[in-house]
Amino acid sequence: MENEKPTQSLSQSPPTQGTKKGAQVFCEILQREGVDLMFGYPGGVVLPLFDALYDSPIKFVLSRHEQGATHMADAYARTTGKVGVVLVTSGPGACNTVTGLATAFMDSIPLVVFTGQVKTPLIGNDAFQEADTTGITRPITKHNYIVKDPRDLVRTIHEAFHIARTGRPGPVVVDLPVDVSVADIAHHRGREEMDLPGYKIRSEGHLRQIKRAAEAINASERPVIYAGGGVILSDASPELRAMVNKANVPITTTLLGLGCFDESDPKSLMMLGMHGTAYANYAIQECDLLVAVGARFDDRITGDVKRFAPQALIVHIDIDPSSISKNVKVDIPVVGDARNILSRIIEFIESKPREAWFARINEMKRKYPLTYDNSSEGIKPQYVIEEVCRQTEGRAIICTGVGQHQMWTAQFYRFSLPRHFVTSGGLGTMGFGFPAAIGAQIACPNETVVDIDGDSSFSMTLNELPTAVEHKLPVKVCVLNNGYMGMVRQWQELFYGRRYSKSYLQNPSFAKVAEAFGAIGLTATKKTEVPKVIEQMLAADTCCVVDFHVEREENVWPMVAAGKGLHEMDGLPTDTSERV
Amino acid sequence: MKRTISVLVQNQPGVLAHVAGMFAARGFNIDSLAVGRTEDPNLSRMTIVVLGDDATLEQVRKQLGKIVPVVKIFDFTGQNLIQRDLMLIKVAAPPEKRSEIQAIIDMFRAKVVDIGPKFVMVEVTGPEEKVEAFIDICRPYGVKDVVRTGMIAMPRHGKSEK
Ligand SMILES: Cc1cc2nc3c(=O)[nH]c(=O)nc-3n(C[C@H](O)[C@H](O)[C@H](O)COP(=O)(O)OP(=O)(O)OC[C@H]3O[C@@H](n4cnc5c(N)ncnc54)[C@H](O)[C@@H]3O)c2cc1C
Ligand SMILES: Cc1ncc(C[n+]2csc(CCOP(=O)(O)OP(=O)(O)O)c2C)c(N)n1
Ligand SMILES: [Mg+2]
Numbered sequence: 037m038e039n040e041k042p043t044q045s046l047s048q049s050p051p052t053q054g055t056k057k058g059a060q061v062f063c064e065i066l067q068r069e070g071v072d073l074m075f076g077y078p079g080g081v082v083l084p085l086f087d088a089l090y091d092s093p094i095k096f097v098l099s100r101h102e103q104g105a106t107h108m109a110d111a112y113a114r115t116t117g118k119v120g121v122v123l124v125t126s127g128p129g130a131c132n133t134v135t136g137l138a139t140a141f142m143d144s145i146p147l148v149v150f151t152g153q154v155k156t157p158l159i160g161n162d163a164f165q166e167a168d169t170t171g172i173t174r175p176i177t178k179h180n181y182i183v184k185d186p187r188d189l190v191r192t193i194h195e196a197f198h199i200a201r202t203g204r205p206g207p208v209v210v211d212l213p214v215d216v217s218v219a220d221i222a223h224h225r226g227r228e229e230m231d232l233p234g235y236k237i238r239s240e241g242h243l244r245q246i247k248r249a250a251e252a253i254n255a256s257e258r259p260v261i262y263a264g265g266g267v268i269l270s271d272a273s274p275e276l277r278a279m280v281n282k283a284n285v286p287i288t289t290t291l292l293g294l295g296c297f298d299e300s301d302p303k304s305l306m307m308l309g310m311h312g313t314a315y316a317n318y319a320i321q322e323c324d325l326l327v328a329v330g331a332r333f334d335d336r337i338t339g340d341v342k343r344f345a346p347q348a349l350i351v352h353i354d355i356d357p358s359s360i361s362k363n364v365k366v367d368i369p370v371v372g373d374a375r376n377i378l379s380r381i382i383e384f385i386e387s388k389p390r391e392a393w394f395a396r397i398n399e400m401k402r403k404y405p406l407t408y409d410n411s412s413e414g415i416k417p418q419y420v421i422e423e424v425c426r427q428t429e430g431r432a433i434i435c436t437g438v439g440q441h442q443m444w445t446a447q448f449y450r451f452s453l454p455r456h457f458v459t460s461g462g463l464g465t466m467g468f469g470f471p472a473a474i475g476a477q478i479a480c481p482n483e484t485v486v487d488i489d490g491d492s493s494f495s496m497t498l499n500e501l502p503t504a505v506e507h508k509l510p511v512k513v514c515v516l517n518n519g520y521m522g523m524v525r526q527w528q529e530l531f532y533g534r535r536y537s538k539s540y541l542q543n544p545s546f547a548k549v550a551e552a553f554g555a556i557g558l559t560a561t562k563k564t565e566v567p568k569v570i571e572q573m574l575a576a577d578t579c580c581v582v583d584f585h586v587e588r589e590e591n592v593w594p595m596v597a598a599g600k601g602l603h604e605m606d607g608l609p610t611d612t613s614e615r616v
Numbered sequence: 617m618k619r620t621i622s623v624l625v626q627n628q629p630g631v632l633a634h635v636a637g638m639f640a641a642r643g644f645n646i647d648s649l650a651v652g653r654t655e656d657p658n659l660s661r662m663t664i665v666v667l668g669d670d671a672t673l674e675q676v677r678k679q680l681g682k683i684v685p686v687v688k689i690f691d692f693t694g695q696n697l698i699q700r701d702l703m704l705i706k707v708a709a710p711p712e713k714r715s716e717i718q719a720i721i722d723m724f725r726a727k728v729v730d731i732g733p734k735f736v737m738v739e740v741t742g743p744e745e746k747v748e749a750f751i752d753i754c755r756p757y758g759v760k761d762v763v764r765t766g767m768i769a770m771p772r773h774g775k776s777e778k
Binding site: 170171174175178179180182184199231232233234235356357358361362 | 625626633634641674681683686
């Protein structure tokens with residue numbers, strides 16, 4: 037990582053002895069930060085940077101839209117744990133990264149996005165392709181910078197990477213005016229060390245709190261662990277598994293926590309929340325202790341906050357103090373890194389049988405399994421997902437768009453590995469799935485990557501098909517094509533008297549679209565075709581899109597409607613809503 | 617309820633926008649905000665008076681802590697503070713009322729800083745209540761303009777500090 041880039045000449049103007057342009061320094065510092073790959077799109081004010089990249093060993097993936105580049109970098113980060121890096125131009129280029137930045141920000145994903153900017157003397161003059169990038173991105177980044185003085189360039193880049201990857205991770209924007217990229221940095225040497233007196237991270241948990249948490253677990257009769265994206269971000273999955281196994285406690289995960297625990301383990305309650313399993317939600321409402329690890333009590337998982345986990349003492353392990361007691365009052369906060377804390381808590385944990393509690397949980401699992409009716413001729417979307425899971429042995433990297441297909445994927449793919457589920461949880465960004473799959477496949481060339489997408493979501497970013505084809509990426513796309521914005525239609529069915537206002541679309545043949553871009557396109561319209569077509573898809577060594585014409589008006593169940601308590605689920609198998 | 621917090625920030629472009637933007641984005645209410653330099657040229661101090669209950673204030677503190685250039689946060693809740701607001705106020709003062717107004721000014725230990733044919737400009741400093749009481753008492757005469765700095769505050773010497 038420390039290898040300095042050999043000083044090569046800029047292609048047009050070979051630098052004279054002792055001079056070094058900002059753009060060259062930019063490439064060198066990126067390498068020093070361990071960057072070997074970036075995503076993006078060129079434009080006027082970043083031409084000096086692109087020119088320097090021409091000679092650089094850093095691999096560059098050209099997207100077809102800057103939003104795509106940010107989602108690719110985001111998935112690269114989610115699957116590897118490394119910082120995703122993006123370079124785009126000023127004005128329109130920077131503005132196109134906004135959705136990707138907000139997506140990464142909501143899910144705490146480390147990105148560094150470099151945006152070009154007009155030259156410093158023109159800033160504020162409504163110059164050509166000028167936008168106030170730091171102003172626009174401030175609320176959707178962990179931090180952002182504009183480098184107005186070439187002397188600050190090196191320090192700023194180091195700080196950006198440090199901030200993006202440490203603590204609660206997040207995206208950082210560095211806005212680079214073009215005059216800084218062409219400035220002779222050798223003559224503008226500044227302080228290179230980081231200057232962040234206010235940036236403090238508490239990663240070690242407080243020993244007293246750790247002991248209190250362990251004692252609470254030992255004393256509890258009906259505990260539940262609720263694990264979230266923070267476990268994955270801190271790579272704490274092995275520690276979590278060890279702790280859960282030692283303590284012998286049932287565990288549920290959020291959408292973003294899927295994969296941090298093996299869902300085939302009997303202690304797993306799978307996902308909780310609005311579309312979680314009935315037994316996870318009931319367990320939350322009945323438990324006497326709730327241990328949240330790296331999760332932020334999002335409103336999609338609490339239902340009516342006032343009636344959430346009414347009998348429980350609440351322990352919360354989180355690196356961000358502002359996550360604690362934000363939505364739900366916490367009794368035992370433990371601030372620090374999940375991996376750190378879990379590995380220390382385990383020393384104080386006693387193993388307990390908890391037979392009555394597990395008996396109750398198993399009864400609920402029997403009574404309210406996740407099911408769907410697969411008796412029709414047509415293709416049930418859930419069936420496609422089960423079949424993909426079966427054929428990939430639950431080991432593929434799965435990406436999704438946003439909507440019903442996303443929830444079914446969470447429910448019917450059995451996750452067992454961390455960093456194998458890539459989905460936009462907090463922002464819920466349609467169009468995330470396909471560029472994310474591209475980024476994941478680039479990051480993990482030896483893994484099977486499947487994007488389980490919605491027809492409307494895929495339509496938002498299928499312009500990235502040539503990116504996948506150009507880079508010979510064998511990304512698989514399963515379009516669960518119901519001809520609707522299914523999630524919107526479901527709400528209109530349930531809450532707006534079936535008035536399907538603007539939620540249906542006229543779709544193209546996605547197979548033909550794929551073919552036009554040089555990918556493989558397949559279509560399935562009958563249930564019996566499903567196993568075969570998935571086999572074909574998985575065998576393909578180039579990008580392959582399968583258009584599954586699924587049952588159009590299938591709904592996602594169970595569901596906790598807005599404002600309801602977590603135990604007040606609709607669409608349970610026997611439809612006997614259990615009161616707690 | 618009004619609470620005073622004092623925030624040391626790195627002197628960088630955009631810090632004020634960041635702090636103010638965070639308050640707006642998260643729906644916290646600012647009653648006043650005063651910014652100025654400190655004895656250290658790299659640091660500025662913001663004194664922020666926030667409206668909210670304990671839980672809100674806790675979130676305000678935590679969210680401020682996440683802003684990278686924020687170096688330190690002091691929550692003055694429950695502390696014995698010296699609080700000052702500086703006001704310039706223009707009060708209508710026809711000649712026949714001037715002595716009456718002057719008496720009020722003296723009572724408040726305020727100061728006349730400018731006199732025109734129709735108005736006097738008065739400088740008032742003190743805790744917020746005093747400044748507001750002055751405005752109220754001047755209202756019957758006619759208040760033309762008010763400019764205030766917003767509150768600044770510093771705790772009195774405590775037990776730890778001898
Ligand atoms: C259509 C739709 C439906 C949804 N339905 C559901 C649903 O039914 N159920 C559900 O669960 N979600 C659902 N979601 C997702 C939901 O909106 C949230 O995104 C999700 O619940 C948040 O997951 P999380 O709490 O794990 O938080 P994350 O956003 O992953 O937050 C991570 C937490 O971990 C902390 N953290 C970060 N790093 C560390 C570290 N190193 N150590 C310790 N802590 C750390 C962070 O400070 C933060 O508090 C849905 C989303 C969509 C779009
Ligand atoms: C960019 C964006 N716009 C709008 C929405 C609101 N929205 C949430 S789900 C959904 C429909 C998704 O339809 P589709 O991708 O076909 O998935 P399905 O629900 O049919 O499986 C919409 C419009 C969103 N989440 N993101
Ligand atoms: Mg659809």
